[in-house]
Amino acid sequence: MNCSDARRILNDAAxxxxxxxxxxxxxxxLGGCADCAMxxxxxxxxxxxxxxxxxxxxxxxxQHALLVSGKNSKRAGMRPTVVAGAVLLIGAAAAALLxxxxxxxxGGEAHVAAExxxxxxxIVPISDAGLGGLVPNSFTANSGDGGDTSTxxxxxxxxxxxxxxxxxxxxxxxxxxxQFGDWFHAALVEELNRxxxxxxxxxxxxxxxxxxxxxxxxEPEFVFDRDVSTWPADIDIRLAAGAGIENDGxxxxxxxxxxxxxxxxxxxxxxxxxxxxxxxxAYAARLAKDIVxxxxxxxxxxxxxxxxxxxxxxxxxxxxxxxxVSERSTALFAAEELARRANDPDITARLxxxxxxxxxxxxDGLLNSSTFTRFSSQASAAEMDAARAQFAEAPAxxxxxxxxxxxxxxxxxxxxxxxxxxxxxxxxAAARILGEFADEPIARAxxxxxxxxxxxxxxxxxxxxxxxxxxxxxxxxxxxxxDSGLSDLERLSALLYGxxxxxxxxxxxxxxxxxxxxxxLIERNDVDFRREALIALDWGGSPSFVPVYLERLRNDxxxxxxxxxxxxxxxxxxxxDVDIALEDAAADDASEAVRAAAAKILEAQNx
Amino acid sequence: MPDRNPKHFGRxxxxxxDKLFHAAYRLTHDRADAQELVQxxxxxxxxxxxxxxxxxxxxxxxxxxxxxxxxxxxxxxxRAKVVPLCEVEDRYLASGDRFDLESRTETSQRxxxxxxxxxxxxxxxxxxxxxxxxxxxxxxxxxxxxxxIEVLNARLYRARRSLMKNLEPENPDAESREKMExxx
Numbered sequence: 001m002n003c004s005d006a007r008r009i010l011n012d013a014a015x016x017x018x019x020x021x022x023x024x025x026x027x028x029x030l031g032g033c034a035d036c037a038m039x040x041x042x043x044x045x046x047x048x049x050x051x052x053x054x055x056x057x058x059x060x061x062x063q064h065a066l067l068v069s070g071k072n073s074k075r076a077g078m079r080p081t082v083v084a085g086a087v088l089l090i091g092a093a094a095a096a097l098l099x100x101x102x103x104x105x106x107g108g109e110a111h112v113a114a115e116x117x118x119x120x121x122x123i124v125p126i127s128d129a130g131l132g133g134l135v136p137n138s139f140t141a142n143s144g145d146g147g148d149t150s151t152x153x154x155x156x157x158x159x160x161x162x163x164x165x166x167x168x169x170x171x172x173x174x175x176x177x178x179q180f181g182d183w184f185h186a187a188l189v190e191e192l193n194r195x196x197x198x199x200x201x202x203x204x205x206x207x208x209x210x211x212x213x214x215x216x217x218x219e220p221e222f223v224f225d226r227d228v229s230t231w232p233a234d235i236d237i238r239l240a241a242g243a244g245i246e247n248d249g250x251x252x253x254x255x256x257x258x259x260x261x262x263x264x265x266x267x268x269x270x271x272x273x274x275x276x277x278x279x280x281x282a283y284a285a286r287l288a289k290d291i292v293x294x295x296x297x298x299x300x301x302x303x304x305x306x307x308x309x310x311x312x313x314x315x316x317x318x319x320x321x322x323x324x325v326s327e328r329s330t331a332l333f334a335a336e337e338l339a340r341r342a343n344d345p346d347i348t349a350r351l352x353x354x355x356x357x358x359x360x361x362x363x364d365g366l367l368n369s370s371t372f373t374r375f376s377s378q379a380s381a382a383e384m385d386a387a388r389a390q391f392a393e394a395p396a397x398x399x400x401x402x403x404x405x406x407x408x409x410x411x412x413x414x415x416x417x418x419x420x421x422x423x424x425x426x427x428x429a430a431a432r433i434l435g436e437f438a439d440e441p442i443a444r445a446x447x448x449x450x451x452x453x454x455x456x457x458x459x460x461x462x463x464x465x466x467x468x469x470x471x472x473x474x475x476x477x478x479x480x481x482x483d484s485g486l487s488d489l490e491r492l493s494a495l496l497y498g499x500x501x502x503x504x505x506x507x508x509x510x511x512x513x514x515x516x517x518x519x520x521l522i523e524r525n526d527v528d529f530r531r532e533a534l535i536a537l538d539w540g541g542s543p544s545f546v547p548v549y550l551e552r553l554r555n556d557x558x559x560x561x562x563x564x565x566x567x568x569x570x571x572x573x574x575x576x577d578v579d580i581a582l583e584d585a586a587a588d589d590a591s592e593a594v595r596a597a598a599a600k601i602l603e604a605q606n607x
Numbered sequence: 608m609p610d611r612n613p614k615h616f617g618r619x620x621x622x623x624x625d626k627l628f629h630a631a632y633r634l635t636h637d638r639a640d641a642q643e644l645v646q647x648x649x650x651x652x653x654x655x656x657x658x659x660x661x662x663x664x665x666x667x668x669x670x671x672x673x674x675x676x677x678x679x680x681x682x683x684x685x686r687a688k689v690v691p692l693c694e695v696e697d698r699y700l701a702s703g704d705r706f707d708l709e710s711r712t713e714t715s716q717r718x719x720x721x722x723x724x725x726x727x728x729x730x731x732x733x734x735x736x737x738x739x740x741x742x743x744x745x746x747x748x749x750x751x752x753x754x755x756i757e758v759l760n761a762r763l764y765r766a767r768r769s770l771m772k773n774l775e776p777e778n779p780d781a782e783s784r785e786k787m788e789x790x791x
Contacts (some may be wrong), residue, residue: 011745011763035764042767046633046740049721054628058642059621062649066613436726571755 001025006036010043307342311335315350415446418463424456431459435466527558534564546575553581559591566594570601616653623666624649626741627673633737634677636722648673664750671751674738678730724773732766739763 001022006029009022030037314335339351417430431450437443444467451463534552546569553565566585572578579602586598627648631641651672652659662668725733738748745756752759 007760007764011739011760038771039764039767042736042770043740045721046725046736046770049633049636049718054625058624058628058645059617062620062624062646063614063617065646065650066617066653571758 001029003029003033003036006030006033007039010036010039304342304344308344308347311339311342311347311350415442418446418450418454418459424459427454427456427459428462431462431466435462438466527561530556530558530561531564534561534568543572543575546572546578550577550581553585559589559594562589562591562594563597566597566601570604573601613653616656616659617649619659620649620652620669623669626666627669630670630737630741631673631677633740634673634733636725644673644677647676651676667747667750670738670743674734674751678734720774724770727773728766728769731762732769735759735762736766736770 006026009026030040318335335351339347342348414430414434418427418434421427421430427450431447434443434447438447447463447466451460451467454460454463530552534549549565549568549572553562553569556562556565562585566582569578569582573582582598582602586595586602589595589598624645627645628641631644631648632638635641635644648669652669659665659668728736735748735752738751743751745759748754748759749756754762
């Protein structure tokens with residue numbers, strides 16, 4: 001078996017059906033070929049990566065996206081879409097997606113839903129949303145209803161902490177949607193902040209504002225007055241908010257559904273005309289309050305068995321490094337509260353273990369500013385010392401783990417560490433992580449600051465490395481080629497295959513002199529070398545070398561080289577001058593074989 | 608006339624969602640980004656439902672859209688992640704057993720290393736490797752990407768090599784020694 005056979009098996013995924021003999025031959029080949037062994041190792045490593053389960057809400061989300069897409073296409077050319085979205089991150093424990101949009105009825109006809117529509121929609125308690133017994137029925141904070149102590153807000157110390165907002169602003173927003181988005185968001189945040197003992201597990205909230213009047217086309221600079229009574233009389237707006245909302249296909253009714261037709265979670269559909277006697281902010285606030293009431297979820301059951309089961313859920317998630325930071329934070333947050341409620345020494349010990357593992361992986365300040373503080377009340381002095389020691393001993397490892405998560409939210413904490421941390425290793429690791437986000441303005445500014453003024457030369461150099469131009473110069477590689485004396489074809493080929501192509505990525509800038517230098521090298525060598533070098537250059541698949549190929553096609557004295565070049569150029573027929581060169585070769589080349597090869601390529605349909 | 612009803616289209620496309628999501632996750636290594644990518648694919652497919660009605664290889668056609676969206680895609684806005692409780696429950700089935708923290712940490716570290724190396728690949732490389740790991744043959748990948756078999760072979764080789772190189776521990780001294788060896 002040779003490399004070509006091994007690669008064919010690898011790339012055609014046929015190894016599952018390999019015969020024993022082929023398998024043995026492959027094993028022997030891999031044992032003696034480092035290149036092929038490397039390819040197999042890479043492939044098997046990727047194949048061994050965990051495959052996540054398909055999200056349960058994928059189908060519902062896609063259905064919703066298709067519905068929105070369908071509606072957008074119906075109103076195309078009639079009215080600009082307004083989609084002002086906001087993502088709320090409530091603590092690391094909750095997020096709500098808000099979308100505000102105008103929708104035109106098909107044909108621009110006015111439409112008013114029947115009053116009975118609203119009754120059919122209502123609110124779907126999350127306990128009915130396929131969550132089984134995990135979450136008990138909703139409770140109302142400060143309701144004072146006694147009853148189940150597990151849902152008594154007075155019995156929990158869970159606090160609602162940070163609120164962050166990311167606003168998504170599409171190009172075709174209009175003023176009304178944006179204003180409503182602003183008002184609604186402010187009102188929702190205000191409502192959430194009023195709830196003292198609340199854990200929210202996120203639910204997406206979609207809100208659609210539908211304008212009924214077909215002739216209402218506000219200019220982009222149009223500003224609505226907050227007093228709705230001043231609005232044009234023919235504007236009629238209804239709202240729907242909740243998870244997995246869709247209309248009935250013609251845009252007149254709303255309900256929360258799953259792909260299977262069941263309820264998906266919380267929802268609220270006003271399905272009522274915009275109250276003309278209520279100013280927009282007040283209405284937004286009322287809607288926000290209603291939604292918050294729906295979102296209030298008591299996470300915690302009363303019995304020890306359920307507490308232990310739930311703790312196991314969140315314990316697992318909290319330790320899952322492949323999960324999002326916010327998800328892990330949510331899980332740890334919940335696990336802590338469950339452990340506190342369970343008041344079970346075993347669960348408490350497991351919580352301490354979980355936090356210790358996290359401490360080895362994630363800087364506490366990033367995960368959750370209060371986690372470590374709370375941990376200190378759970379752990380013994382020795383355990384605290386152990387946790388601190390882990391932080392102190394492996395800051396770089398911790399930061400590398402964060403970098404591996406690829407989460408741009410590390411920019412803030414990493415910037416702090418790079419600018420202010422006293423430990424050189426920590427600053428160095430932070431610089432390397434920030435370097436991954438060097439195209440982000442904040443990260444770049446911090447890197448520039450460190451490159452200019454960090455006390456450590458190592459940190460300055462690392463920071464500076466991420467600020468320099470990405471253009472890769474091949475001089476060093478070419479120097480190696482020159483040093484080899486250009487006499488050992490095999491060695492040169494290996495170098496070209498092994499080194500040149502990796503610098504010729506489409507995404508990289510290629511040194512403008514490189515093509516000339518390589519062309520020069522190719523020109524002054526014998527036929528075998530030229531053929532090998534040209535193929536090696538094409539191994540990189542870069543269009544940067546097309547001028548070299550064209551020049552070879554026109555001027556290389558060897559028909560063999562010119563035929564090789566034709567094969568290469570057939571992949572670049574979309575590039576300028578390639579087809580012209582092919583036509584010239586088909587008509588005028590001195591070699592009949594070259595003319596025939598060129599004609600054959602031209603006959604093939606241009607991809 | 609192809610059906611323009613989004614609900615009907617959603618049902619037609621449903622059998623392919625799992626495969627699309629798995630490939631998307633291979634591409635992005637991020638659940639939310641994968642979900643968003645699949646959603647974009649479905650919307651794009653719906654916008655071109657005439658072609659959908661005509662294609663004899665629906666999955667290949669969808670994968671081609673996904674490949675193009677990913678390779679050509681503008682950088683996606685990273686958002687705060689939503690954590691639906693129902694998803695949490697689905698992903699992690701209840702287990703009363705205390706899991707092995709040590710082995711879990713090792714596995715997590717390995718995954719993180721691979722993810723870090725993966726992120727350093729360019730989008731083309733990630734896209735090709737994802738298709739390959741998902742079991743697509745070169746002929747299928749040719750249909751999806753429009754590249755020739757030879758180019759695919761070359762690029763897959765380069766991508767795997769880059770991945771392995773990205774996995775090597777940073778050790779400037781070792782790298783210098785290696786270069787000196789080459790020069791000699």
